[in-house]
Amino acid sequence: xxxxxxAIGRDKDSGGYRRLAWTxxxxxxxxxxxAQAETRGLAYEVDRNGxxxxxxxxxxxxxxxxxxxxxxxxxxxxxxxxxxxxxxxxAALDELRARGVRPSRPLAxxxxxxxxxxxxxxxCVGSRLTAGQLGLDKAHALRDAEGISLAQAMERAGYDPEAxxxxxxxxxxxxxxxxxxxxxxxxxxxxxxxxxxxxxxxxHGRWRFDFHGEANHAGTTRIEDRRDPMLxxxxxxxxxxxxxxxxxxxxxxxxxxxxxxxxxxIPSLVRGWLDSRAADQGTLDxxxxxxxxxxxxxxxxxxxxxxxxxxxxxxxxEFEHALRDELGRILGKDGGTAVPVLGTGAGHDAxxxxxxxxxxxxxxxxxxxxxxxxAETASEDDCLAGVTALADVLEGLACR
Numbered sequence: 381x382x383x384x385x386x387a388i389g390r391d392k393d394s395g396g397y398r399r400l401a402w403t404x405x406x407x408x409x410x411x412x413x414x415a416q417a418e419t420r421g422l423a424y425e426v427d428r429n430g431x432x433x434x435x436x437x438x439x440x441x442x443x444x445x446x447x448x449x450x451x452x453x454x455x456x457x458x459x460x461x462x463x464x465x466x467x468x469x470x471a472a473l474d475e476l477r478a479r480g481v482r483p484s485r486p487l488a489x490x491x492x493x494x495x496x497x498x499x500x501x502x503x504c505v506g507s508r509l510t511a512g513q514l515g516l517d518k519a520h521a522l523r524d525a526e527g528i529s530l531a532q533a534m535e536r537a538g539y540d541p542e543a544x545x546x547x548x549x550x551x552x553x554x555x556x557x558x559x560x561x562x563x564x565x566x567x568x569x570x571x572x573x574x575x576x577x578x579x580x581x582x583x584h585g586r587w588r589f590d591f592h593g594e595a596n597h598a599g600t601t602r603i604e605d606r607r608d609p610m611l612x613x614x615x616x617x618x619x620x621x622x623x624x625x626x627x628x629x630x631x632x633x634x635x636x637x638x639x640x641x642x643x644x645x646i647p648s649l650v651r652g653w654l655d656s657r658a659a660d661q662g663t664l665d666x667x668x669x670x671x672x673x674x675x676x677x678x679x680x681x682x683x684x685x686x687x688x689x690x691x692x693x694x695x696x697x698e699f700e701h702a703l704r705d706e707l708g709r710i711l712g713k714d715g716g717t718a719v720p721v722l723g724t725g726a727g728h729d730a731x732x733x734x735x736x737x738x739x740x741x742x743x744x745x746x747x748x749x750x751x752x753x754x755a756e757t758a759s760e761d762d763c764l765a766g767v768t769a770l771a772d773v774l775e776g777l778a779c780r
Contacts, residue, residue, distance in 0.1 A: 381467045385412055385451075386459055396456030396754040401494035401505070402430075402533035409451040413491045416470050422489070427550060428543045429509040430493040430534060436473065437486035443555035444486035445778040447472070447770065450495035450506075450729060457496070458756025460562040464744060466491055468560045468767045475771035476779070483778040485555065492729045499524045499533070501586075501653075502692055507729040511736050512546035519544060554737045556703055556777055559730040560770050561741060562758050566749030567722050574765035576720040577707050578699055578741035581731040583664050584657035585693035589616060589633075589675055592685040595640060595648035607683040609650040610638070612675065619674035620654060629658035629667045630725055653691075657725040661696060697731040700738040707740050710776035711769055726751075742769055 389397045389405030399405045410432060417424040417434030425433050437444070449465025469489040476483070497503035500522040508514035520541065522530040531541035568576050593609035617633045624631035635653040654671065658664035672688050679686035704721070711719045722743060730739040744766035750756050758766075 397453040399453040400499040402537045431506045432491040434489045446488045446557045448490035465560040471767045472771040481779045485778045507732040510547045551736045557739045563743040563746040564726045564751040568745040574762040575769045576743040581697040582725045583696040587654040588689045590687040591650040596646040598644045612684040613650040615678045616675040623670040631656040703738045703740045
């Protein structure tokens with residue numbers, strides 16, 4: 381499975397993956413998922429929001445145990461973020477069958493669409509739509525860098541954009557959702573533990589900073605006559621790093637666009653996107669407020685109009701304690717050592733669904749902590765340990 385999936389959407393120059401939502405690479409990943417489901421005799425379906433499902437047992441019976449993750453990537457992303465969870469889900473089902481156990485509850489594997497938000501700028505679109513956290517109008521208004529709307533992209537890929545929206549009936553069938561994911565960080569790297577359990581997802585959001593200046597000639601405009609938004613943007617980037625470091629938070633300007641984007645032209649507009657996260661809401665609010673203040677104050681000095689828009693936000697998400705504790709009991713059986721419980725700054729579909737169904741997460745050790753990069757990795761032994769852990773959890777939840 382890993383070998384077959386690994387060839388899809390990989391850039392030969394960077395070595396990273398470019399599996400953006402509703403592109404040919406995404407379609408190939410979706411075809412792979414369907415083939416895996418049908419090879420195992422699972423009932424395959426696509427929901428109204430384009431998420432793929434593979435069912436063992438009757439979906440209408442309710443109280444289903446669901447696992448899975450996503451197959452799309454960030455630009456030049458790594459091989460493990462998302463796909464490890466999907467591949468491990470199919471492998472865990474194979475393990476359950478090899479053990480000869482029979483689920484007493486319906487069991488499903490899911491591939492949520494457009495989790496990374498790399499194309500349309502909003503993460504977890506598939507799960508947000510399903511959970512009713514993304515309205516139809518806003519969803520249809522999402523556009524990529526080429527001006528193609530989400531609706532147009534879905535339609536071109538063969539899906540009905542008019543059908544998207546909340547899916548409470550589907551969510552009501554789910555008794556528990558457990559997502560396995562490669563660790564995005566290195567909390568497990570210096571331990572003897574290949575697998576950890578998630579405790580919570582930090583509050584996080586994305587803010588767009590628009591710095592409006594005045595376009596002019598780079599070779600003839602005196603320094604004192606310039607209204608250069610690049611200077612204000614650069615100062616804001618440095619301020620973000622400083623404010624986050626002092627508060628023990630995270631703040632990153634990872635995307636920028638420039639107009640008119642000429643080598644010999646002073647920009648008229650610099651637009652940058654801030655991603656900020658912290659362990660608690662108060663810290664996050666403080667850091668973002670200080671970054672915004674630094675941007676506005678520097679803009680006043682530079683003669684730049686600064687406009688700030690919050691594009692998305694997710695509050696702190698505590699995974700259901702009862703389900704989390706149940707995972708701990710299952711994986712710590714026979715008096716074994718307690719499984720580490722970790723917080724994470726990364727968002728996930730499990731976090732989006734947590735407001736509607738009990739959710740939990742397993743992390744597989746990442747020796748370097750690198751993620752969203754071709755250097756992202758996990759050892760084969762640790763991946764297999766993750767499969768075994770997921771199979772144990774599914775057996776404990778669905779086969780009791």
